[in-house]
Amino acid sequence: MDLEEFRTNTIIEPFRIRSVEAIRFTTMDERKELLAEAGYNPFLLKAKDVLIDLLTDSGTGAMSSGQWAGIISSDESYAGSSSFYRLENAVQEITAFKHVIPTHQGRAAENILFTTIAGKGDVVPSNTHFDTTRAHVEHSGAEARDLVIEEGKQPRNTHPFKGNMDLAKLEQTIEEVGTDRIPVIMITVTNNSGGGQPVSMENIRAVSEIAKKHDIPFFIDACRFAENAWFIKTREDGYEDKEPIEIAREMFSYADGCTMSAKKDGMSNIGGFLAMNSDELAEKCRNLEILTEGFPTYGGMAGYDMEAVAIGLFEALNEDYLRYRIRSIAYLGDKLSRAGVPIVKPTGGHAVYLDAKEILSHVPPLEYPAWSFNNALYRLGGVRGVEIGSVMFGKQPGGSEKPASMELVRLAFPRRVYTQSHVDYLAEVIINAYEQREQLGGYKIASGPDVLRHFSARMLPLGH
Numbered sequence: 001m002d003l004e005e006f007r008t009n010t011i012i013e014p015f016r017i018r019s020v021e022a023i024r025f026t027t028m029d030e031r032k033e034l035l036a037e038a039g040y041n042p043f044l045l046k047a048k049d050v051l052i053d054l055l056t057d058s059g060t061g062a063m064s065s066g067q068w069a070g071i072i073s074s075d076e077s078y079a080g081s082s083s084f085y086r087l088e089n090a091v092q093e094i095t096a097f098k099h100v101i102p103t104h105q106g107r108a109a110e111n112i113l114f115t116t117i118a119g120k121g122d123v124v125p126s127n128t129h130f131d132t133t134r135a136h137v138e139h140s141g142a143e144a145r146d147l148v149i150e151e152g153k154q155p156r157n158t159h160p161f162k163g164n165m166d167l168a169k170l171e172q173t174i175e176e177v178g179t180d181r182i183p184v185i186m187i188t189v190t191n192n193s194g195g196g197q198p199v200s201m202e203n204i205r206a207v208s209e210i211a212k213k214h215d216i217p218f219f220i221d222a223c224r225f226a227e228n229a230w231f232i233k234t235r236e237d238g239y240e241d242k243e244p245i246e247i248a249r250e251m252f253s254y255a256d257g258c259t260m261s262a263k264k265d266g267m268s269n270i271g272g273f274l275a276m277n278s279d280e281l282a283e284k285c286r287n288l289e290i291l292t293e294g295f296p297t298y299g300g301m302a303g304y305d306m307e308a309v310a311i312g313l314f315e316a317l318n319e320d321y322l323r324y325r326i327r328s329i330a331y332l333g334d335k336l337s338r339a340g341v342p343i344v345k346p347t348g349g350h351a352v353y354l355d356a357k358e359i360l361s362h363v364p365p366l367e368y369p370a371w372s373f374n375n376a377l378y379r380l381g382g383v384r385g386v387e388i389g390s391v392m393f394g395k396q397p398g399g400s401e402k403p404a405s406m407e408l409v410r411l412a413f414p415r416r417v418y419t420q421s422h423v424d425y426l427a428e429v430i431i432n433a434y435e436q437r438e439q440l441g442g443y444k445i446a447s448g449p450d451v452l453r454h455f456s457a458r459m460l461p462l463g464h
């Protein structure tokens, strides 16, 4: 095998490490105690007590030497900073949108967009709105409507683009609601709340055609645009020979604008932007931005943050990086599947989702099986994931409880942080917990708020 052949057949981390951060080992007895002190809620653990932290891929990545070099040479001027122009150029080179409005993170871009265009009585359709997107749509008085295809809701269905929008449902919604009550159509790539599943180019094009036909603006929630481009390259006919950047450009060419959290495919620890073609909308958004984020050439970011994002956007599109990124998620998924651990398939872009409803089938949904399995991962191996199930979604507005549609443990991977041996270790911990599943019991909520309770609730294992 020559090196070229080797490169295409094997996948190794496409970087070497020259700055390291120690992680701390604890004993199982210590972890039992730490978990009890944290009210059995991993959100309340201290990060130093976690060995492998897969709580989120947001803002937790490692920056490159190139990004750090950019940070050192940033321009911190209040107005007209060169770092802003570097960010603007980078975003325009990839998206071709005329106006680039920097924000301190993704939700700030959402706040500006929806405050400006949405209001009471409006409906904003999407494949699946991410939590903060939904919250900002609702905060404006509008309704956030999810129209993902049916396959996207079935954990075992192996459709290659489970993040696609249901086009018939979109047409139906437009018909029913009327075009003047739909300020924008959104599509989230990849579909974070739907398992990090990708959206096909064909679907993006079709949504764009429907939007154009009805004269409704079409925006992309672009947080994981590079990961989505990789899935199009590897799963959609006609794209295998295209570079990720060409695919990303085509994706954006169908839209009128985008919102972005640079904490994901911006490869940065903070940052974001709103971009669009409309002069009129951009002027309104900039006026609001001055009120909430800052002057339009920094928008809540330091000059050095803008440098890191400007460089990170291109690093996220690097083929070797994307091949490693998507493969490391699939690698864990394959290992778990071979051991019989039920997971959401196919594995998506940024996380592996364990199907706790099936793993702990003896624990009823309102005794929170995914919560229980996630805590077992911490107790056994110091691993922290997050429950996406009935603790997160079960509380109803009237105060009653209803089981969520799925009980999942999400293991989200920070970018460029963990190596293959970390992933091998993870697989051992998860398989070990799976083998002990019959001894794992449910939980109850001891105390906590009604809204977003998973962040701060104190829990108790049943039988205590």
Ligand SMILES: *Cc1c(COP(=O)(O)O)cnc(C)c1O
Residues within 6 Å of the ligand: 058, 105, 106, 107, 108, 130, 132, 133, 188, 192, 221, 223, 260, 261, 262, 263, 264, 271, 272
């Ligand atoms: C993270 C995320 C957001 C919000 O971005 P923040 O930077 O966390 O404010 C919006 N949409 C999607 C799909 C996300 O993953």
